[in-house]
Amino acid sequence: MKRFSVLALALATSLTATGTLAKGRLNVLCSTDTEWCKLMETTFEKETGIKVSLVRKSSGEAFAQVRAEKRNPKIDIWWGGTGDPHLQAAAEGLTQSYKADASGELLDWASRQAQQADYKTVGIYAGALGFGYNEDLLKKKNLPAPKCWKDLTNPIYKGEIQVANPNSSGTAYTALATVVQLFGEKEGFEYLTDLHKNINQYTKSGSAPIKSAARGETTIGITFMHDMIKQVKKGFPIKVVAPCEGTGYEVGSMSIIKGARNLASAQKWAEFALRPDIQSLSSEVKAYQVPSNKTADVPPEAPRLSDVKLIDYDFATYGSSDVRKRLLKRWDDEIKSLPR
Secondary structure, eight states: OOHHHHHHHHHHHHHHHHHHHHHHHEEEEEEEHHHHHHHHHHHHHHHHHOOOEEEOOOOOHHHHHHHTTSSSSSOOOOOOOOOOHHHHHHHHTOOOOOOOOGGBOOHHHHHHHHHHOOOOOOOOEEEEEEEEEEHHHHHTTOOOOOOOOOGSSSGGTTEEEEEEOOTTTTHHHHHHHHHHHEEEEEEHHHHHHHHHTTTEEESSSSSSSHHHTTSSSEEEEEEHHHHHHHHTTTTOOOEEOTTTOOOOOOEHHHHETTOOOOHHHHHHHHHHHHHHHHHGGGGGOOOOESSTTTTSSTTTHHHHHOGOOOOOOOOHHTTHHHHHHHHHHHHHHIIIIIOO
């Protein structure tokens, strides 16, 4: 009888383990705000029973990890973050093609992102770049309200501006690429040299500058407009500015890692993340990007891209490995090294 009980226990344990394995696992690298990452993780686990291990990193840091782990990937899918490093990862063979069932339901800018990369990445949301300022601080310091990119180089804003480091932040790389496309590379780097004199800190995260502005730690932050609106909705005195010269934008993306250990689970996440009902959840965590699925609910607070003067952002060029590396090196050599 005792022997039978032991055998029964062993069989039950084996069946439980098999059931757990059947549900699967998934390793996700997430490059949106922490709250949105967490919402996606818990919703996916609840729906599928797949156990998710999620790490949150900014776009630049995430790309560095994917590249460093090329020979032994620990991540299955990279969700969120600016599209440029996703395109570079695709070009370097770090991600693999997957055409989700919802591919035909996506807006043009998301579809173009996927087609351009042979479906090694796909657009999941979009957001326009700009800058925001703390209205209370601006009045207290008797500073004029900036309206254009060129305004930010005015010496009266010395020590009043924050932007992220483009090596770690996809947001800041988008800003770098935007300036180069707006003004040309020569004039663009001259602009960045002048802007540098007014920068009080280059942050690691792209959304950090506007959070600092909201807390009164800096007057102006350069980042995506949806990140500014999040601070406005929290009650902070942030004014959102779409620069008068025009501005760039991001196509937040998703990529399955080449050599993913849990490929089937990664593909399930890809299908899940492109569904309109899942994309519509973003407003629950005050994420105000424009979703890529045509039938997803657009948060009413989200910036209307049609109302913003967007440049014809060249994702193919500025998402390429060679151009990205060259621009980042030039920024390190000519801008980061300058005294302030």
